Amino acid sequence: MPNRGDRGGAKTRARIAEVASELFLERGFDDVTIAEVAAAAGVSKVTVFSHFERKEDLLLDRLPDVVDIVRTAVRERTGDSSAVETLRRTALAFAEERHVLSGLNGDIEPMMRTVTASPALIARLRAFAYEIETELAAELATDPKFSGDSTLTAALLVAAYRTVAVETVRRRLDGDDLTDVATAHRQRLNRAFDAVEHGVHRTAASA
Incomplete structure (x- = not known):
């Protein structure tokens, strides 16, 4: 399950989603990797997946x-x-x-x-x-x-x-x-x- 944790965790999750959305809208969803999202957000791939179960959820998190x-x-x-x-x-x-x-x-x-x-x-x-x-x-x-x-x-x-x-x-x-x-x-x-x-x-x- 995604870790929605404390306030700091919520901020990290929001930051990852924001960065991912920018990349997806700029380059297309299928052409952006999780590793690229993680690097742009300044976190690890493990951190991304601790907040989002699927790559699709990075854009469809609502x-x-x-x-x-x-x-x-x-x-x-x-x-x-x-x-x-x-x-x-x-x-x-x-x-x-x-x-x-x-x-x-x-x-x-x-x-x-x-x-x-x-x-x-x-x-x-x-x-x-x-x-x-x-x-x-x-x-x-x-x-x-x-x-x-x-x-x-x-x-x-x-x-x-x-x-x-x-x-x-x-x-x-x-x-x-x-x-x-x-x-x-x-x-x-x-x-x-x-x-x-x-x-x-x-x-x-x-x-």
Whole structure:
């Protein structure tokens, strides 16, 4: 597991990620080695791997946050809000904030281009989608407020969000106006979550 240690360790981790990202964006992910990242950051390869399990995590180090965000949203929802509706609100809040994980951050195009140019990074994103789907299914399965098919619902939610995100990235890389992209992103999110919500209700009713 990565060593997220004390404050000094967190600073080292942030420094390594910053240096690695600069190198990847400048030269391409596949053309930069861990040894080069370590040398540029002034640390050893062992130190790099004590903070990051995979080379891909040096650039995609925000991805693990998604699991915690989703888990917290489901667990801490209040009243009669469904898990799907709660996750919709979370996704829309990301869009409103132009959070980096929404794909709407104003400075994210260079990273998007780096990711789409690397088979290794694309494969890591696909693997992470499966990981979050598994985590979400497990969370829904133990949620007393949820009565649907947890595995199916998790798969539909992840697929729906991924579809919206991919289209948003495509439009960003095509140079479309960011305001228009953000508006379309929110509209597509609502349509995607509507489709999942209605499908889940029909499935539960017919079970």
